[in-house]
Amino acid sequence: MPAFYPELAQRVRSQRELQPGLYGAIDFDAQPYRTTTDPADRTALPEWVADRAPYLADARAVELICTATLLGDVVADPYAALMSEYSVTALIDMLRLACREGIDAVPDAPPELVAFIADMEATPPWLDMDLVREGARYSRIPAALVAPFVTRGAFIATFVNTYAALPMALTGALSGKRAARRVNETTSFFAVTTLPGALERHGPGFEAAAMVRLMHSMVRYNALKRSEKWDVGVYGIPIPQVDQMPAGMINLYRLALAARRRGRAEFTASERAIVEFTRYRAFLLGLPEELLPTTPTGVIHLIHTRGALLREDFDDATCGEMVRSTMAAYLRPVDTRWERMAEAVEKSYSKVAFLKAFCNGDRSVAEAKGVSVGPADYLRIGVTAPFILGRLLAVRRASRIPALRRITDDYVVRLVKRRLKTYGKPEFTSDARDYTPAGQLA
Known part of the structure; x- marks a missing residue:
């Protein structure tokens, strides 16, 4: 019986009542094989990130992650x-x-x-829309100036665990040209939500969030009803809320780590605005409030607990192929020499970002996961970093000056809209005709 999150557990059980044809045969009292609390098992929380033992000892956090592992989207x-x-x-x-x-x-x-x-x-009772708007203003600076160079690296990080990656593998949506479409759709979603008014009731970000939820639900439906490869006893619910949490909160995780390095237990005023913006965006994506912490410690603890319970597995036929397909995908709107050069620069930044954030800087570990980082990548970064990082710092500094804030924001908004054109029109769909057995993604 749930001791700490009975309402969330009831929401999980309600899935059987709301959708008996989809969830009627699932035992929501049993955890899938992907979840492990055995201290001897290797999990998705590397030793270089944190010691696993304290997270396993936190009964409240363990219950939360286990419960959210069984939660799809009840609406x-x-x-x-x-x-x-x-x-x-x-x-x-x-x-x-x-x-x-x-x-x-x-x-x-x-x-x-x-x-x-x-x-x-x-409207959630905690919501402060003025703070959301302020957080969006802060967030669109990296969306315009940083995200285009690192999103692919963050995207492939979601494929390095078989249990979390299999739903998208089964759709076949990350093979060939479909890989480019999914990367651009993801980048487009996070970019459009930062535009002024995007998360208002009739804004484009609100609609984009609804479309993402529909796509994820289509994947769940097709995986559970139309795929012979999906084993609920092993993988659990396809794309559970606990797997959407890291992608939706990765920016807060980075902020939280930075705050902890500086010895702070709370977010600053500007960071708090970003937290509010990110939490509301995640709420629109369907994440329950229980998975939306507000403090640096809470964010770090939640993401680390999820990793501490997720069994480690990297199946090269599934994970490796998705990583390689995504790295090979051409994301630019046209094929010209200039666009090819820009693509090469973006790939180098994405590979190095992946290397540092998810492989502890170990190139052999990254290569084993399908990401090869070489001298040419560091050369491209060295040549372009003064402009890319210099512009980011200049824009951030200007945005803090009241006299320049409006001019700076107008510039960033124009740049985000320009980026959106290069990403193309997102479709946010999942077609069962595209589905392939795991390990056959060519």
Whole structure:
């Protein structure tokens, strides 16, 4: 019985009642093989990051991670399950119309869509929209000036664990040209949410979050209902909320680590704005409040506990192939000599970012995971860093000067919009016809 998070546990159990055709046969009282509390097992929390023992000893945190490992999306999943009655195009069109014009604009809106939109419209009691807007202003600077060079590196980091990566592997959506589309969709989502007003009720970020949720729910539906490879006893719920938390909170994790290095137990005022913005964006993506900590210690502890319980596994036929496919993908909108040069620079930054953040700087570890870092990469970074990092520092400094803040923000907004054009129009869909057995991603 849950001792610390009974409401979250009830939400998990409600999935069987809300969607018996999808979750009726799942035992929500049993943890999948992917979750381990055995101190002898190797997990996704490397020794160089933290000692695993204190996290295993925290019964409250362990219960939270175990519970969230079984949580899908209680409102988006039932809507995605309507794929048996509606075409994917119809589901997307109804969702987009409801986001842009309201649920009343959708003729004969199915009750599943009504519940989905109502859930996103429900304002959490902790929300401070003024703080969200301020956090978005801070966040769009790295979205414009840093993210284009490192997102691929952060993206492939989600593929280095078989249990967490398998849902996307089964979709076949990360092989060939589809890999480029998914990377650009991810980058586009995080960029568009930073634009002024993007997370307001009828803003583009609100709609993008709804589309991401629908895509994830489609993956869950197709993995559970249409894939012979998905074993609930091993992998649990496809794309559980606990696996979405690291991607949605990675910027706060970096802020939290920096605060801890400086001996701070609290975020600064500007960091607190970024926290509010990130938490609300994650809320719109469906993450429960229990997975949205507000302090540096809370953020670090939650992400490390998740890693301490996630069994380590790197299957080269699945994880390695996805990493290689993503690294090989061409992300630029056109194929010219200049764009090829820009692509090479971006790949170098992504590879080195991955090396430092997820491999402790060990090139042999990175290479074993499909990322080779060589002298040419360091040369490209050395040549371009004065401009890329210099511009970032200059823009950040200017944004703190009241007289320059408006001019600086206008410049950053224009740059984000320019970036969005290069990412292309996101589709945020999952088609069962694309599904492939794990390990066959070519």
